[in-house]
Amino acid sequence: MSEQGQGWANPAPAGLTALAVACFTFYALLTGKVDATALPLLGAWLLGGFVVQLIVGLIEYKEGGLIGANVFTVFAAFFMFTGGIEMFVKFSNAMNKVTLDARIDGWAWLVLAITLVIWTFGYLKTAPLCLNLAVICLDVACILIAFHDLGVMGPSSAIIAGNFLLLTGIMGLYTAGAIILNTSFGRTILPMGGPVIKEPKTTSLNIYKN
Numbered sequence: 001m002s003e004q005g006q007g008w009a010n011p012a013p014a015g016l017t018a019l020a021v022a023c024f025t026f027y028a029l030l031t032g033k034v035d036a037t038a039l040p041l042l043g044a045w046l047l048g049g050f051v052v053q054l055i056v057g058l059i060e061y062k063e064g065g066l067i068g069a070n071v072f073t074v075f076a077a078f079f080m081f082t083g084g085i086e087m088f089v090k091f092s093n094a095m096n097k098v099t100l101d102a103r104i105d106g107w108a109w110l111v112l113a114i115t116l117v118i119w120t121f122g123y124l125k126t127a128p129l130c131l132n133l134a135v136i137c138l139d140v141a142c143i144l145i146a147f148h149d150l151g152v153m154g155p156s157s158a159i160i161a162g163n164f165l166l167l168t169g170i171m172g173l174y175t176a177g178a179i180i181l182n183t184s185f186g187r188t189i190l191p192m193g194g195p196v197i198k199e200p201k202t203t204s205l206n207i208y209k210n
Contacts, residue, residue, distance in 0.1 A: 008059055010183070013176035015056035015072050016134075018049035020176070022079060023138075023169030030162030036094060043087030050080035067122045078112060106149030113142035121197070129193025130178065134171035140164045 025042050028034045053076035060069035086105070093100055116139055123135045144161035147153040178190035 008063055010179060011056040011059045012068065013179050015053050015068075016172040016176040018052040018056075018080070019075065020169035020172040021045055022049050022083070023141075023165040023172065027162040027166040027169070030158045030165070032159075036091065039087040039091035039094075043084040043091075046080045046084030046087065050076050050084060053080055067119060067126065071116075071119060074112070074115070078108070082108075103150055106146050106151070109142060109146035109149055113139070113146045116142055124196040127195060128175070128178075129196065130171055130175045131192075132196050134168050134175060137164045137168040137171065141168060 022045070025045055029038065029042060053072045057069050057071075057073035057076055060072060090100075092098075116135070120135050120139055124132055127135070141161045141164035144153065144157045144164070148155075148157040148161065174190065175192065178192045181189040182192070
């Protein structure tokens with residue numbers, strides 16, 4: 001139900017829920033909870049997440065949310081849409097015994113990892129603690145996935161990345177739930193904590209005072 005006269009609602013809970021779906025399902029795939037036959041189903045879920053995150057990114061742009069708009073848009077395009085298409089391609093190739101050089105994915109993930117690490121400092125300055133933790137876990141996961149796909153690290157790195165993705169998803173769900181409940185009740189139901197980076201307290205020094 002919409003609230004008349006309230007303008008645009010905060011789309012972050014939807015975007016974080018879509019991220020959590022991707023994180024949970026990648027966790028299941030990378031840690032061996034499901035096998036390669038799940039790839040087409042994973043692809044379908046990622047494409048659904050693409051729709052949600054793209055909408056969230058566009059609303060964030062309109063509302064002036066610099067970091068959120070760019071992060072959700074980049075993840076909609078690459079983590080969700082490209083990832084979803086790749087799941088279908090990889091499954092088709094596996095069925096037809098076609099081998100692709102997946103190291104190209106590593107180079108793409110390396111860009112995403114570097115970008116996210118740099119942007120993380122913006123989150124540490126502006127976002128609540130629970131979202132800070134989610135982004136930090138996602139940083140680690142993206143770096144490990146990039147190195148794994150590049151062939152720099154072994155299979156164990158994928159399992160570790162999967163566990164960090166699970167943590168990302170859990171913190172994303174917590175943040176989404178906190179935004180919904182705290183806003184609905186008009187008070188803190190689920191504490192979110194403050195940003196990691198806080199403005200230093202400054203004191204004026206009058207050098208002309210005797």
